[in-house]
Amino acid sequence: MLSFLSSASRNSAHFIITLFDKVIFSNHTAIIQKKEYHHSNPIYFSIQSMNSSSWRSYYESNRLNRPEPGWQLPCHVPDDLRKVIALSLSHFQLGETGGGTFLLCEAARETDADDLAALTLFVREEQEHARLLARMVQRLGGALICRHWTHRLFKLARRAGGFRFEIQMLLTAEIVGTAYYELVNAGTNDTPLNDALGLMLRDEARHVAFHLDRLRLRWKTYLPFERALWSLQFQALVLLAVRIAWLDHGRCLRVLGHTWADFATRARQVAIDFLDGLNTRTLSCRGCRTETTKIENALT
Numbered sequence: 001m002l003s004f005l006s007s008a009s010r011n012s013a014h015f016i017i018t019l020f021d022k023v024i025f026s027n028h029t030a031i032i033q034k035k036e037y038h039h040s041n042p043i044y045f046s047i048q049s050m051n052s053s054s055w056r057s058y059y060e061s062n063r064l065n066r067p068e069p070g071w072q073l074p075c076h077v078p079d080d081l082r083k084v085i086a087l088s089l090s091h092f093q094l095g096e097t098g099g100g101t102f103l104l105c106e107a108a109r110e111t112d113a114d115d116l117a118a119l120t121l122f123v124r125e126e127q128e129h130a131r132l133l134a135r136m137v138q139r140l141g142g143a144l145i146c147r148h149w150t151h152r153l154f155k156l157a158r159r160a161g162g163f164r165f166e167i168q169m170l171l172t173a174e175i176v177g178t179a180y181y182e183l184v185n186a187g188t189n190d191t192p193l194n195d196a197l198g199l200m201l202r203d204e205a206r207h208v209a210f211h212l213d214r215l216r217l218r219w220k221t222y223l224p225f226e227r228a229l230w231s232l233q234f235q236a237l238v239l240l241a242v243r244i245a246w247l248d249h250g251r252c253l254r255v256l257g258h259t260w261a262d263f264a265t266r267a268r269q270v271a272i273d274f275l276d277g278l279n280t281r282t283l284s285c286r287g288c289r290t291e292t293t294k295i296e297n298a299l300t
């Protein structure tokens with residue numbers, strides 16, 4: 001019975017999301033997938049081409065600029081905090097794992113080679129986060145986990161809505177993750193932990209900017225009411241994800257001296273910056289200014 005309900009709810013979710021995506025956004029989806037359109041519109045083509053190749057270059061260079069935290073240094077986190085932080089980090093560690101097979105297979109059907117390469121490197125960067133988080137958990141004496149209800153829920157929702165919804169779920173995770181890593185970083189005083197969190201925060205800011213640039217290409221083709229609809233469902237998703245994350249990580253963040261208001265305010269601000277970025281002339285939100293400047297200079 002439970003599996004029937006689960007399957008029924010999965011099918012309903014998929015139906016609603018597919019309907020939303022296919023019916024409301026069908027016209028410009030077709031336009032974007034037509035390669036001729038790129039060639040017939042030099043502005044669109046140049047933005048997409050530069051954008052994706054620029055992001056590919058960014059991800060390639062970012063792999064070479066990753067100082068490894070000094071894991072051998074003595075740990076200064078108080079004993080009573082280690083267990084609770086390690087448990088919370090282990091849940092995020094599980095969330096950062098994954099080969100991105102579904103995402104990359106779906107992306108291969110509708111994007112260019114540079115964008116696909118950038119997406120592949122983005123997935124690898126998330127896997128690198130999983131490695132750093134695993135080192136952090138081990139440093140605090142915790143254990144890695146293989147399953148958790150939040151991970152299952154996240155995975156189910158990602159698959160239910162198809163490729164674009166999966167990207168949107170990843171974006172939501174970036175927003176929640178940014179707020180979480182910032183607060184954990186602010187609440188701990190341990191050099192290797194802070195260095196690892198600093199690295200991940202630097203990456204996550206660029207990941208949000210990456211998703212922003214990718215969505216902006218589609219955003220240009222949306223009518224005002226379509227933008228309003230997308231924005232509405234995205235905000236609802238973010239608010240839900242922030243609530244769920246607090247359920248799971250609230251104890252850890254409270255122990256580190258933060259409140260629900262701290263967490264929610266920070267996550268909401270990242271989401272607000274993202275939505276503002278969709279409607280501004282710049283191609284990226286804050287956190288990726290170097291890459292943005294290159295693109296902006298070429299456009300003016």
Ligand SMILES: [Fe+2]
Binds near residue numbers: 129
């Ligand atoms: Fe990450």
Ligand SMILES: [Fe+2]
Binds near residue numbers: 126174204207
């Ligand atoms: Fe990320």
